[in-house]
Amino acid sequence: MFDADAAADAKALSDIAGWCDRFTPLVALDPPHGLFLDITGCAHLFGGEAALMRMVCGALTRQGFAVSAAIAGTSICARTMTRHVSGQIVPDGGEAEAIRLLPVFALGADEAISRGLRRAGLKTIGDVASRARHEITARFGDGFTTLLEQALGQGDAPISPLKPLPDYIVEKRFPEPVATDGVISATLSRLAAMLVAAMDRQGKGARRLEAHFFRTDGAVRAIAVDTGQPVTKAEMIDRLFRERLEALKDPLDPGFGFDLIRLSASRVEIVVQQQRDLDANVHDNDALAALIDRIAARIGGQRVVVHLPQDTHIPERAVKAAPAQHHLAAAQAAAWPAREESEPPLRPLRLFARPEPIKVIAEVPDGPPAWFQWRRASHTVTRVEGPERVAMEWWRSPEAMLTRDYFRVEDETGLRFWLYRDGLYDREIAQRAGEIVQPNWFVHGLFA
Amino acid sequence: MTGARTNTLASLRGSIERIEAHADASAPARVALGHAEADVTLQGGLALAAVHEVFAEGRQSAVATGFIAGLAGLASLAGRVTARRPLVWIRQDFAEIESGALSMAGLTELGLDPRCLVTVRAADVDTALRTAADALACDALGAVVLELWGEARQLDLVASRKLTLAAQASGVTGLLLRVAAQPQPSTAETRWIARAAHSPPASVGSAWGAPVFDAQLVRNRHGPVGRWIMEWKCDECLFAKPAAYPQPVAAAPAHRPHQARAQQRRAG
Missing domain, CATH: 3.30.1490.100 (DNA polymerase, Y-family, little finger domain)
Structure with missing residues (x-):
């Protein structure tokens, strides 16, 4: 004895639906414990409808499930049949006749509706079908009439298959x-x-x-x-x-x-x-x-990328890496900002995803760096160019972000860095703190 | 050395030549670097359809990247009049953490075209090697750059030979960027060590010049080695010997006031 586990039941049902995929690509769930299989045009592959049904029921029974199956022109009619007897095949046009004697609960309507029908003395589906539709609709609602018509084969609703039909x-x-x-x-x-x-x-x-x-x-x-x-x-x-x-x-x-x-x-x-x-x-x-x-089939489409320019002047956002499978043509036609002729590179060749903090000594707080320490190595600046001021995009971020002053520097060994000071010293940093604070410096990229 | 020994040596050399003959049968196409002395040493330039290695220390990674980007740019343009051939850049994830991602703006500044670039982010060395072998077999590419960080045990003589064979078969140039690694025996055509060199002493108002590399050729299968200071000309997309600075300036005109530099350098 153990508690009902609705989640496990649903999983089992969906596994069975996956298994049923071998008979037809159109399999729909009918929770809590039903499945619709649209076998239109599939039955002859398995030796006819009867043979197909025997095959499905036999295999599921062998796997330890209790099965009740039926084949009919409409899904609701078939479901109604399974509630009462298993293994029936309803011939085309014979829906009303086949379910005439079945009790009303087999329709699978709400408990309240089934009880209401019984109290009204309508015990079988045939009894209900013999009444005028407008009476039924007035008492039990439009939904029930539609259900009844579908069960009688007078209308059909498409099932919603789990997977779209492949081409x-x-x-x-x-x-x-x-x-x-x-x-x-x-x-x-x-x-x-x-x-x-x-x-x-x-x-x-x-x-x-x-x-x-x-x-x-x-x-x-x-x-x-x-x-x-x-x-x-x-x-x-x-x-x-x-x-x-x-x-x-x-x-x-x-x-x-x-x-x-x-x-x-x-x-x-x-x-x-x-x-x-x-x-x-x-x-x-x-x-x-x-x-x-x-390559994408082996290592994943996200790992093979092309680069698309973005309309922003923030260096780290200026490029978007997009999967190459879908954006190759766009990338090949992309318009990149042109470089300035006869100028040395103004942008670094390698850019860090997150700028790395460094220790800097500058002659004046707002001035260019004279010495800095990055990754435990110290560099003396021999040449410097800047600042290039990059203001943050205030219209994107709710909180105020500091303006960056970028410097291109070269150290004593010829290595070149792209450094920036976060914030304008006199306007943004000093004012905010109200006391003397050191500005934060970062290395954002490396020049070739 | 006795005559018999010389003969033996000569015949051994002959058989090695024959083994390698298929590689040399059609003298490999080469693309000139632009640096005259280096081109002479390399017998005409960088051999296409071969594998080249560039080594660098960890902190010199960007310099080596610039050097290899230059080589790749040359290789992808070789033999084509209109558009460059596509370039595949395979990068190990760790290299991106250590020395940053390749910046498209930076690539443009070097005179290369980011539109041709397809980046593959490989999780580990094995994946990177396999992808590189695949890419080298695709004859539509201009060049394949394989960027690895640190020592790579998997990149042994066998793996290197595979890459070389793939490059020979397809005609694609393979470039290995090995940062923070020691050179190992390999079948690469050339092996370089790239270091940063100082910007040339600047003229007034310009503190910053084109990228300058101290490129040392430490191995060359078919010729001598050497070491040169090379400057990358971003406009012409060529390496060159750094110009002797300070450049001679024309005499100031006598009949009118001395003008400021016509082209003001952008401060930022």
Whole structure:
């Protein structure tokens, strides 16, 4: 004896829904303990509706679940049937007849409605259906009438599947579970070729690919790969999945083997054939995009970045790193501020994400530094240029931020630094404290 | 040395030549650095389709970055008239913490183009090496920079050979930036040690010049070594011998007042 665990029940139900994915891609949850499977166009793959239902029920029973199933033209009618008897197939148009004698609670309406119907003497669904609709609606509400009509097959509501229907699906079922890497990768290559052939007929390329591995014990593992450009080559798909599978932190565990492997393209795009120019820029871009996809499949899309200029003068915010898969074209067309001709570099080559505090001796508080200590090494300043004053963006931050005075300095060994003093000494620092305080200095970047 | 020994040596040298022949068969394309003496020593410049190493101390990381960015810029422009080829910069995460991220503004200031740059942030050395090998195999790139911080046990002779072979096969130039590391045996074409050098003594009103490197060539597979002071010309995107400062100034015109410098330097 133990307490009901609603969360665990919901998890089990969603796991079963994942398992049912092998029969149809359209699986919807009907909590607390129901599932809708839209088997339109799928039944013949399993030897007909009756055989499919036997297969589902048999497999679930073997896994230790109590199952009650029904097939009908509308989801509500099927659900009504399962509440009373299992294994029924309602022929098209026979909905009203099939549920006529079932008690009203089988409809799955609110407890109050079911009780109200019984008190009114309407014990079976047939009794309710025989009354005029406006009477029912006046007493029990619009929602119940809709439910009743759907149960009688007079209207249908679409189910809301757990996963959106992929645009292209190919799959391979195995009579015997497979567990070896060789078979799995060979299957993936074959599926990739089939998928590409299907997409190619409609001139499409895949932007997001998913591989589902259905284990014999019911566990389903999904692995997705995103690409920056529509993929139209089977070898590319094959290679992306190989990279992804190799790099998985939690490797694919075949257990007792997979009995179904499915490859689907969940996002596709129309492929535009570009003409090659003489400079072969198009080829370069294709090859670069393919390389980016491969690296991203292995180490993650966030780790392969391109750089986009931002409209701000705060040095650390002037650049945004964006995933290269999605922003390659934008980055290649970006307009960067041009450098000033015949000027030495005004900005450092390396910039710290957070400026590092340093100890500074300056001749006057507002003046340039003469000596500083950074990372326990001391530097004597031999040349200095500045200040370049950068005011903070007061319209972004609610609290006042200090103006920075940047100095470009060179030390006695020729190393060059970009230092700044946080705050204008006489206006911002001294006034605020009311007593003598030392301004804070930071090193923000390093020049080449 | 006896004749027999000389013969043996000559035949051994011959067989090594043959083993390495496929690399030299088509004399590797080179791109001139712009520094005359260095180009002579390198027999025409930086060899493309090869791997080059730049070492630096920890505190000289930015200097080495500038030097390698210059090399990468040269390599990515080689053989192309219009646009640069893309550049892939693979950086170990720790290097970013130690010496900061590459600043796009700084890259622009050096005369390079941030639009061509794709950065890969690798969590560890293994990932970085693998990614570098992949990138070097992609013939659309101009250059691949692999930036590692500290000693990397994984980058041994085998790994280095893999990178070299990939570079030879695709024609992409590989550049290894090794900060805070000691040189190890490798198959690199050249090995440099980059240090900071003083700005040239300035003319009046300018305290700051173009980046100057003290570049020491410590290994060169096909020639002698050397050490030069190089200045990076941001406008021309070339290395050059630092000009002898102070520059000669034209005599002040006699018939009109001495003018202030036409182009006022920006204070900030």
